[in-house]
Amino acid sequence: GQQLNQSPQSMFIQEGEDVSMNCTSSSIFNTWLWYKQDPGEGPVLLIALYKAGELTSNGRLTAQFGITRKDSFLNISASIPSDVGIYFCAGRSGNTPLVFGKGTRLSVIA
Amino acid sequence: EAGVVQSPRYKIIEKKQPVAFWCNPISGHNTLYWYLQNLGQGPELLIRYENEEAVDDSQLPKDRFSAERLKGVDSTLKIQPAELGDSAVYLCASSSSLNEQFFGPGTRLTVL
Numbered sequence: 001g002q003q004l005n006q007s008p009q010s011m012f013i014q015e016g017e018d019v020s021m022n023c024t025s026s027s028i029f030n031t032w033l034w035y036k037q038d039p040g041e042g043p044v045l046l047i048a049l050y051k052a053g054e055l056t057s058n059g060r061l062t063a064q065f066g067i068t069r070k071d072s073f074l075n076i077s078a079s080i081p082s083d084v085g086i087y088f089c090a091g092r093s094g095n096t097p098l099v100f101g102k103g104t105r106l107s108v109i110a
Numbered sequence: 111e112a113g114v115v116q117s118p119r120y121k122i123i124e125k126k127q128p129v130a131f132w133c134n135p136i137s138g139h140n141t142l143y144w145y146l147q148n149l150g151q152g153p154e155l156l157i158r159y160e161n162e163e164a165v166d167d168s169q170l171p172k173d174r175f176s177a178e179r180l181k182g183v184d185s186t187l188k189i190q191p192a193e194l195g196d197s198a199v200y201l202c203a204s205s206s207s208l209n210e211q212f213f214g215p216g217t218r219l220t221v222l
Contacts, residue, residue, distance in 0.1 A: 004152075006152075031209050033209070033210070033211075035213075040215070040216075040218075041215050041216070042114070042201050042203070042213030042214050042215050042216050043153065043201075043213045044213070045210060045211070045212065048209060048210050050209070088152050088153075090152070092209075097155045097158065097166060098155070098211065100152025100153050100154070101152055102150065102151055102152050103150075103151075103152055
């Protein structure tokens with residue numbers, strides 16, 4: 001079945017630093033989604049990507065749909081303490097179910 | 111607009127007992143999903159409904175898990191009997207398309 005490799009597993013950064021994380025797939029996807037999950041809550045959708053090469057921003061967050069359609073990237077600029085949480089990538093191809101990565105746990109040191 | 115509502119938020123039961131979770135999706139969302147999330151993992155799909163029809167339940171362990179969405183709105187997920195390994199967070203999500211899914215806060219189940 002489809003597998004997603006999300007990296008890094010965890011990150012510790014200083015407030016104000018930029019953050020990059022990525023996700024790679026074993027197969028071609030036509031949709032990439034990025035979610036953030038806070039403790040005790042469900043994942044919240046951050047950015048949705050539907051086209052290879054697409055670059056989409058949401059405030060300080062920017063995500064890209066890789067040209068090969070097998071990867072996606074999420075960047076956070078000028079991190080702040082409330083960016084702390086677990087970031088999940090998710091993707092799908094055709095009508096297959098959404099597949100989630102294992103998450104990147106982000107910690108921000110003030 | 112109200113989000114996806116789930117109850118209870120937390121449930122602690124002894125093994126072999128039954129348990130049920132309830133979900134009310136965002137108004138107007140025809141598609142409803144139940145996911146299982148283990149600690150340190152991403153959500154994994156258990157079942158997907160289009161209105162009242164279960165269109166993808168291939169990952170639902172049917173020997174002990176069951177779900178229903180009788181009127182095509184709210185849904186119930188049941189486990190009977192629960193096992194120790196069922197301890198996890200059970201997430202409900204809904205969407206008006208196959209892509210952008212909106213999640214509820216989840217029910218954290220602990221089986222003792």
